[in-house]
Amino acid sequence: MTVAKAWRQVRLLTATCDVAALLAAYVGGDFLRTRLWMNQPWPERLPGFGSPFQVHYWTLLVLPLAWVAVLHWHRWYEPGGHRLRWYLRRAVTASVVTGLVTAGLALFLQREAFPRMQVVAFTALLPATTLIARGISSLLAAWLASRQERHVLIVGLGREAVRLRRLLRASTLGRCNVLGHLAMPGEHHGPEQRTGAVLGGVERLAERLDTSVVDEVFFAVRIERLPEVLPYVRLCEEVGVAAHVLAESMVCHAAPEVVDLHGMPMLAYAPVRHSAELLFIKRVLDVILAAVGIVVSTPIMLLCAALIRFTSPGPILFRQRRSGLHGRAFTMYKFRTMHADADQRLGEVAHLNEADGPVFKSRVDPRVTRMGAWLRRYSLDELPQLFNVLLGDMSIVGPRPPLPEEVARYDRWQRRRLSMRPGLTCLWQVKGRHRVGFDEWMHLDLFYIDHWSLRLDFLIMCRTVPVVLSGTGL
Incomplete structure (x- = not known):
């Protein structure tokens, strides 16, 4: 946030x-x-x-x-x-x-x-x-x-950067983890200065955005250096990370928002300009719908658990690390639909991959159990993800959470899909999953992010119901 x-x-x-x-x-x-x-x-x-x-x-x-x-x-x-x-x-x-x-x-x-x-x-x-x-x-x-930790980078080593670091750490708007500073060309720095940890030059910003969880980047530079900052603001825009510039004005494709940070004027170039009030309502609705969904689906989940237990050896739940908002890793829960040794057999089925991007998708995967195929057909294997929604890792509607190794192979523009909390269902789900190519999938997610509204969420949920009941989501 x-x-x-x-x-x-x-x-x-x-x-x-x-x-x-x-x-x-x-x-x-x-x-x-x-x-x-x-x-x-x-x-x-x-x-x-x-x-x-x-x-x-x-x-x-x-x-x-x-x-x-x-x-x-x-x-x-x-x-x-x-x-x-x-x-x-x-x-x-x-x-x-x-x-x-x-x-x-x-x-x-x-x-x-x-x-x-x-x-x-x-x-x-x-x-x-x-x-x-x-x-x-x-x-x-x-x-x-205290429950909302923000990971931020500061570009600059001057007095304003020092003051900014103090303000961020003392802010009452959430725990702020200042990852460190990146120096502008010509700024002198050692391994540790009064500004805190210096992670290198600003030219390493792309590397940091690709390898670290970063929510925001603050540019504390003098106004005459704004032309040097512009490419890095656009870089942040490209990957879906909010950029704040300590300056009077700047031209950028992302619409600026004036923010007063305890008396320090900032221009925020956030490519995802969503109302905090509407996002708060979305989160409240997520909690309500997830809680109701868990109560209503408990008999179904108990039945699924029993069928999995009696039809194939191994655990009932499948736990997997996924990338969430801005790349935050979390444990996603699903009902196990594959044999227990599925991960070890991935190399055997690599030739069956039907996806054209850095993902593995196959409708004829021999690792899937008979019961698992039925659960997948009606998306019952995803019911435990209601607990992920309740915990705040996911939302009811949002881009599907990718694997960290998939994110590592993304093109930079594709990383912007991580700027929205992942969801149980999305446009890709209701379009037919395997019938959609990888690039189209990414563009659908970015379309959702750019045009998000509570009405769009409602329409996607309405379209999800017949897809799930008919078993045509695969």
Whole structure:
């Protein structure tokens, strides 16, 4: 996850907690007015002004939008750590403004019995609930950050590179593993300097991108050296790694995004420009669908496990190392569909390969068991990958995870398919797998990455169902 995406997720999380704080203050104000001030039972109705439901609806719809807008106007969602006094002052000011807006709307919508005490109590409670929500969102953001490690390279050895390294290591947007620095031509460096590990010159960037897990590359160079940096930004673009340039402007095919990294202006050239909010929704849907899928398919998985156990010797599950997001290695789970010695017999069946790229695909592989062929026909062997989705290694929809040795043989442009989390199904799956050539397969994956949306995911899932049920995915 890039810096820009991480910060957008933090803002979304903070805004969600702020809306919860608003609703808590609203309900609390209704409680204080009804139970303490008027000494009546609570709640006999939904909290609201006057009638039980009519005005309650506008409160739920209008107030959260107004509240987030007022906080945004008070720079509540800007990056940077501030003292408690800074937050308190803005929380009080924003609460007063929101209280006045609430009173104005209440007077406009209900002219007779205007509940002044509820608005007063609501306005008084709002700063407290907002500060509590800010603390909760900060804790949640820190917890999420501790689970999201980013691997970054820094190009440059100057003062800005030193400052950038410190900021990245101190960032609250996720654990940042600075792999080291690459020197620009003419920059003097030894094996270890104040900037940290120097991995060589910038000319080794391609090698590092090919052999290491790299999520982002930061170019901390002087503006007069921008022409020298441009080819390396394009190199990052080619393999699907986000590039950040510490400069005012730069021309590149990838659309730039201005990012404020704790006061340092950065231009992010990320070839995969996806909304962090939509990716967050995609991840939530992945977890929900995977959990439901595991529960629903448990009887089927138990039956498959029993059939594998009784029809061929060997383990039930097949575990294999695959390359995930930006080349991260993970263990992928499948039901075993081959004989236990399949790996040792790979040389015997190499001549049966029907694929035209650095992959092995064959519909007449003698290593596949009879039960395995049936499981493969209906994609039942891939059901255990729902656990990979739940663990965050995979998604429901995304490019299929390749083997590390296949990735090592990719052309550079093909590595961009690693810039999206791998999935259970994809365009290649619904197009007919073995009927699609390797280059077309790669282009389908890149088309998915470039045109990704929740709607596209939904369409692919809908097309996957008949393919699986008919057994035509092979």
